[in-house]
Amino acid sequence: MMEMIKLKPTFARKLNQAGFSPMHLALQNHRTHAVLRLLRFDEGLVRVKGREDLTPLHHVVQNENLNLLKKFLEVFPEAIEDMTVRDETVFHLSVKNDMFEAFQVLVGWLMRRWYESPRWEKELLSWPDIDGNTVLHIAAIRNRPRVVNVLLEHMRRDQINAKNLEGLTALDIQSQYPWNERQADKIIDMLSKAGGLSGSSSSLPNTSISSFHIESLKDKMSRSQKWATRPGQVRRVWYIRCVTHF
Structure with a gap:
C-alpha cells in the first residue's frame, strides 16, 4: 500500500466506487497499523470526505475508537469543523450513535483548545443539522440526561432555547416525546433550571432561522x-x- 502511494500520492485521497478512501477502508477493516502509516504520510487524510461527506474522524467517533480519536484531533485539530452531508458535527454523530465516551473526549478536547479558537465552542456545540436540530435537541430526542448535563455547562440561554425546523426547543421535544418518563422528568428539570423555554413562549422571538427556510420553500x-x-x-x-x- 505504502509503495503504491509513494509512487502515486494522489491515490491516498482517491475514493473507490463505494465512496471510500484508503483511510476509510483501513478503519472499516480495523487495520490500525495501516491507518497510522497513512497518517504519517499525510495528516490531511483525516479530513478526506467520503460517502455522505463522512471523514475518517467521523468514522472513529461513530465507532468510539478513543485512541484514534485523540490521535486524529492531535495531528489535525481543524478536522473537528468538518460536517456530513446532513450538516452533522462530530458532536451530533457521537450522541446519535450513543457514544458517550467519545462525546466526553470531544467536549473535553474542545474546552482545552478554547483559548486557541473561542468560536469553536460557540459554534460547534450549538450548530444545527439539516433538520435544525442542535446537539441538545438530539440529546432530548434520544433521552440522554448525561449528555444534556454536559451541554448545559457550556451553552448560553439563547443556545439552550434554539428552535429546530419544526419550531421546537429541546424542552418542547422532551415534554412531547418522553421515551422514558423518569429520565424525561430529569431532563425537563435540568433544562428548566438552565432557563429552558417552550418554542411558543412569549419570551422567545416568533421568528427563527428555520421559519426563513420554510417560507423560502x-x-x-x-x-x-x-x-x-x-x-x-x-x-x-x-x-x-x-x-x-x-
Missing part, C-alpha cells in the same frame, strides 16, 4: 424575493446574507 414568492432572483441580484443578496449571518 413556498411556491408563491414575495416581490422582494422575485427581485432577488433577477439576473445580477442573486450574488449580491447571497453576499449580504452571508455577511449578516456571520
Whole structure:
C-alpha cells in the first residue's frame, strides 16, 4: 500500500466506487497499523470526505475508537469543523450513535483548545443539522440526561432555547416525546433550571432561522424575493446574507 502511494500520492485521497478512501477502508477493516502509516504520510487524510461527506474522524467517533480519536484531533485539530452531508458535527454523530465516551473526549478536547479558537465552542456545540436540530435537541430526542448535563455547562440561554425546523426547543421535544418518563422528568428539570423555554413562549422571538427556510420553500414568492432572483441580484443578496449571518 505504502509503495503504491509513494509512487502515486494522489491515490491516498482517491475514493473507490463505494465512496471510500484508503483511510476509510483501513478503519472499516480495523487495520490500525495501516491507518497510522497513512497518517504519517499525510495528516490531511483525516479530513478526506467520503460517502455522505463522512471523514475518517467521523468514522472513529461513530465507532468510539478513543485512541484514534485523540490521535486524529492531535495531528489535525481543524478536522473537528468538518460536517456530513446532513450538516452533522462530530458532536451530533457521537450522541446519535450513543457514544458517550467519545462525546466526553470531544467536549473535553474542545474546552482545552478554547483559548486557541473561542468560536469553536460557540459554534460547534450549538450548530444545527439539516433538520435544525442542535446537539441538545438530539440529546432530548434520544433521552440522554448525561449528555444534556454536559451541554448545559457550556451553552448560553439563547443556545439552550434554539428552535429546530419544526419550531421546537429541546424542552418542547422532551415534554412531547418522553421515551422514558423518569429520565424525561430529569431532563425537563435540568433544562428548566438552565432557563429552558417552550418554542411558543412569549419570551422567545416568533421568528427563527428555520421559519426563513420554510417560507423560502413556498411556491408563491414575495416581490422582494422575485427581485432577488433577477439576473445580477442573486450574488449580491447571497453576499449580504452571508455577511449578516456571520
